[in-house]
Amino acid sequence: MRFVPISAVKEESYLAKTLFDNNDRVLLKKGVKLTNSLINRIKNNGIYSIYINDDYSDNEIEDVIRPELKQKAVSAVRETFINFEKYNDYLNKKFANKAQEKQIIKQRQEYIKSIGDISKSIIDEILQKKDIMINLVDIKSADSYTYQHSVNVAVLSLILGIELQLNKFELYDLCVGAMLHDLGKVLIPEDILNKPGELTDEEFDVVKEHTVKGYEYLKNSLDISASARMIILQHHEKVNQEGYPNHLDGNKINKLAKIVAIADVYDALTSDRPYRKAMSPSEALELIMASGGTHFDYNMVKVFATKIIPYPVGTLVKLSNDAIAVVEKVHPDFPLRPVVKVLTRKDINGNDIYIDLMQDISIVIENVQYEAP
Structure with missing residues (x-):
């Protein structure tokens, strides 16, 4: 799952966390496929960012409390x-x-x-x-x-x-x-x-x-x-x-x-x-x-x-080499240097490129990317 502004949410993505309205009632349940009408419904309830699952991220993140x-x-x-x-x-x-x-x-x-x-x-x-x-x-x-x-x-x-x-x-x-x-x-x-x-x-x-x-x-x-x-x-x-x-x-x-x-x-x-x-x-x-x-x-x-994970698994990020990547694994002691999978290019054999930022210290994360590449 990844956290994105509602303005960046596309149709066909899936809601990754249940939404509640202003009276604490379920507005939309986790797992629903989002359409333009549902996205507008979310906006009309004053919710500006949501968690989604899409082609780039379908991982689960556990809530701290139920x-x-x-x-x-x-x-x-x-x-x-x-x-x-x-x-x-x-x-x-x-x-x-x-x-x-x-x-x-x-x-x-x-x-x-x-x-x-x-x-x-x-x-x-x-x-x-x-x-x-x-x-x-x-x-x-x-x-x-x-x-x-x-x-x-x-x-x-x-x-x-x-x-x-x-x-x-x-x-x-x-x-x-x-x-x-x-x-x-x-x-x-x-x-x-x-x-x-x-x-x-x-x-x-x-x-x-x-x-x-x-x-x-x-x-x-x-x-x-x-x-x-x-x-x-x-x-x-x-x-x-x-x-x-x-x-x-x-x-x-x-x-x-x-x-x-x-x-x-x-x-x-x-x-x-x-x-x-x-x-x-x-x-x-x-x-x-x-x-x-x-x-x-x-x-x-x-x-x-030491308790914050700045880039949770599933976050899209822009790297200092201009590549767009998705966070695949977080090192608990070094959360600023996760393992990422590059989305904007492949290796010479057409395989996915993974970069462990703990190993390749020449590359850093510049910012969070919300729009899919």
């Missing part, structure tokens, strides 16, 4: 965020009585418990697997982006947290805090969050309020730990004191918040947004590595880089 568990987590995050919005409406006197407030607070407790239960399931599932590498980027619809992003950040954070040898209690707080890290965004106007152009300084100031608003909502809740609440407040702090909301020095930023900061940016960069197209995993990783020691904790970035 799709049904991921969808359950997305639904739990959605319900929790909606509950926060209702509570804010009450504070703004859109509801008239105390009974309404009690009901909302009771629901909050139920939703936070649901987040906690799902966090335990996600942790157990990931811990059962050995040496997990991040070789997928998630498919997100425009309308459900925040909820899907929240779950993805939790999974990415856990993979990094396990590699950093956090104990199970820390992993639990990490997962809960990561799933709720963007809670305050429900109070940010959608026209600002989804603005196609660059934000003004005033608009960015509004966006930055989401960390404090989410934290304030949960700061007196006994259902969520202090460490998880710190993730919500501090996931945009930077180790060079240029983050927000409090411009903290790196030594004063919560350890779990530092982990979520890396996962948050990686997932955001590899996601399609109204104001830009998704970066490839390799481009996103390069940006994060370049920010180690300034935006992010340097040692955590080094560990994170």
Whole structure:
């Protein structure tokens, strides 16, 4: 399978991963042959990139957690965020009585418990697997982006947290805090969050309020730990004191918040947004590595880089010798130097050409190729 922008998808290719609509219902099942009408249906649901199988790639890539568990987590995050919005409406006197407030607070407790239960399931599932590498980027619809992003950040954070040898209690707080890290965004106007152009300084100031608003909502809740609440407040702090909301020095930023900061940016960069197209995993990783020691904790970035596969099996790439190739095998310790099969030429006997970039160091991958040769 390979991940391609919907604009590059051709008829007769096959959908390699099931798609869900904005209400977490199956939109199209894995394996369906794509037609122009189905491609347009995908576009109309605000999905800009998908996984396909075609003549160049029909491999399987295993999900880190089961799709049904991921969808359950997305639904739990959605319900929790909606509950926060209702509570804010009450504070703004859109509801008239105390009974309404009690009901909302009771629901909050139920939703936070649901987040906690799902966090335990996600942790157990990931811990059962050995040496997990991040070789997928998630498919997100425009309308459900925040909820899907929240779950993805939790999974990415856990993979990094396990590699950093956090104990199970820390992993639990990490997962809960990561799933709720963007809670305050429900109070940010959608026209600002989804603005196609660059934000003004005033608009960015509004966006930055989401960390404090989410934290304030949960700061007196006994259902969520202090460490998880710190993730919500501090996931945009930077180790060079240029983050927000409090411009903290790196030594004063919560350890779990530092982990979520890396996962948050990686997932955001590899996601399609109204104001830009998704970066490839390799481009996103390069940006994060370049920010180690300034935006992010340097040692955590080094560990994170060992867990990313920038060019998963099935990726079409352009090589420095101008050849177009498909990644056939990834070396776990050297993911930037995979084995590739050249697609644009054969050897003198008409056989496929395979290049092990670990052996032929004169050739490098220049970029990801989405259009088939």
